[in-house]
Amino acid sequence: MNALPAQRVAVATPGGRYDILIGDGLLQQAAPWQGLPRAAQAVIVGNPTVDAAYGAALQAALAPHYAGLTRLCLPDGEAHKDWASLELIFDHLLARGCDRRTVLFALGGGVVGDMTGFAAATYMRGVPFVQVPTTLLAQVDSSVGGKTAINHPRGKNMIGAFHQPVRVVCDLATLDTLPAREMAAGLAEVIKYGPIADMDFMDWVEANLPALLARDRPALAQAVRRSCEIKARVVGADERESGLRAILNFGHTFGHAIETGLGHGVWLHGEAVGCGMVLAAELSAELGLVAPAHAQRLARLVEAAGLPVRAPAMPLERWLELMRIDKKAEGGEIRFVLLEAPGRAAVRPAPDDLVRRVIARRTGA
Ligand code: NAD
Ligand code: GLY
Numbered sequence: 001m002n003a004l005p006a007q008r009v010a011v012a013t014p015g016g017r018y019d020i021l022i023g024d025g026l027l028q029q030a031a032p033w034q035g036l037p038r039a040a041q042a043v044i045v046g047n048p049t050v051d052a053a054y055g056a057a058l059q060a061a062l063a064p065h066y067a068g069l070t071r072l073c074l075p076d077g078e079a080h081k082d083w084a085s086l087e088l089i090f091d092h093l094l095a096r097g098c099d100r101r102t103v104l105f106a107l108g109g110g111v112v113g114d115m116t117g118f119a120a121a122t123y124m125r126g127v128p129f130v131q132v133p134t135t136l137l138a139q140v141d142s143s144v145g146g147k148t149a150i151n152h153p154r155g156k157n158m159i160g161a162f163h164q165p166v167r168v169v170c171d172l173a174t175l176d177t178l179p180a181r182e183m184a185a186g187l188a189e190v191i192k193y194g195p196i197a198d199m200d201f202m203d204w205v206e207a208n209l210p211a212l213l214a215r216d217r218p219a220l221a222q223a224v225r226r227s228c229e230i231k232a233r234v235v236g237a238d239e240r241e242s243g244l245r246a247i248l249n250f251g252h253t254f255g256h257a258i259e260t261g262l263g264h265g266v267w268l269h270g271e272a273v274g275c276g277m278v279l280a281a282e283l284s285a286e287l288g289l290v291a292p293a294h295a296q297r298l299a300r301l302v303e304a305a306g307l308p309v310r311a312p313a314m315p316l317e318r319w320l321e322l323m324r325i326d327k328k329a330e331g332g333e334i335r336f337v338l339l340e341a342p343g344r345a346a347v348r349p350a351p352d353d354l355v356r357r358v359i360a361r362r363t364g365a
Helices: 048-062 083-095 110-125 136-142 172-177 180-197 199-213 217-237 244-249 252-262 269-286 292-304 316-323 352-363
Strands: 007-013 016-023 041-046 068-073 103-108 129-133 147-152 155-162 167-171 335-341 344-349
Touching: 007 217, 016 217, 041 048, 041 083, 041 110, 048 068, 048 103, 048 172, 068 083, 083 110, 083 147, 103 110, 110 129, 110 136, 110 147, 110 155, 129 136, 136 172, 136 180, 136 217, 155 252, 167 172, 167 217, 172 217, 180 199, 180 217, 180 244, 180 269, 180 292, 180 335, 180 344, 199 217, 199 292, 217 244, 244 335, 244 344, 252 269, 252 316, 252 335, 269 292, 269 335, 269 352, 316 352
Parallel strands: 016 167, 041 068, 041 103, 103 129, 129 167
Antiparallel strands: 007 016, 147 155, 335 344
8 A cells, every 4th residue: 555645734823833744654754854953962752652662763763863862751641741750851851961952852642742842842941842743632633733731730731831843743654553542532632623613524524433443544644634724723823822722622621620530641631522522512502502413413423433421420519610720710710612603612601500410411410
């Protein structure tokens, strides 16, 4: 089978213009790694899982460009998206005398990408970094747009910075080794773009879900490309989330409550977002913004992707307490990304009693 030709999606923000390259076997090719910032040193940041699978290939691709190229492994998992892991990056950089031209390469999923990006944003007040996402979730969402962060025990992604990568290289071949549960988690963020921005894409995802679940390469290429195009457009219009960008957080107010409430890493981020989107769509229907049939359609798609649609049992007051810590909350008032119409979303408050009703129905409480 011939490899798919690489595709390019451009991102233009005040914080940086860069390309997202999407293709098959990009880790083994020379072209994706040309024209990056030059430096004496570069560091590939990964974890034991991705380093074992792809660290050597990336090192071989980058070796012609960086004389001092090293690899660093952080502990794997959402539970390690914290200060201790961040310190490991700074320790590695300082121990090797890395200067402010040093280039960091984030090889892995959103956890490695968010932490490497945060380290790049803050090491010597900012060094360049390249995203090399190896999960579907990271290829369609977290590697693009420059949000970087670590978690706090009280809340998801509470400490971070905006720092755009200088390039994103999505090698679709890396998705072959992704566990099925992680594929489903990535599909949650693919599904997200339809109801908030592009109903044609939602139709396409529904029709192509079996192909996506079977990891059909052309279907994955199309899903990653269209997701990145939508995200690039939104981020280009509102890099710092003063308005429009918040729609990308559809499902996240409920989702972050699930992640923090159960403990970071118990549900995968994409699982929490999938269930959170169902809750947010049902809240939108309760408010009369969209027809209940639209919320039901989304719930069917989320479930068909292999994601949980039943919310975890937590006391209703605990849900509300957790959602008040969300970054969109203002003055203690929870604000949700709600569907205003099929393919359109906006940030709004909602009465607590409606929120409780929606959660209770999905938990069976
Ligand atoms: P993850 O980074 O934990 O990766 C999931 C698991 O898959 C890990 O165990 C990882 O080691 C493994 N893995 C990665 N690539 C693999 C491969 N090719 N083959 C086999 N195993 C592989 O999780 P994720 O879902 O990629 O990212 C979730 C994180 O992304 C969350 O922390 C979330 O907050 C963040 N996020 C950030 C943004 C943003 O805009 N910055 C957007 C969405 C999500
Ligand atoms: N994933 C949400 C954002 O990038 O804004």
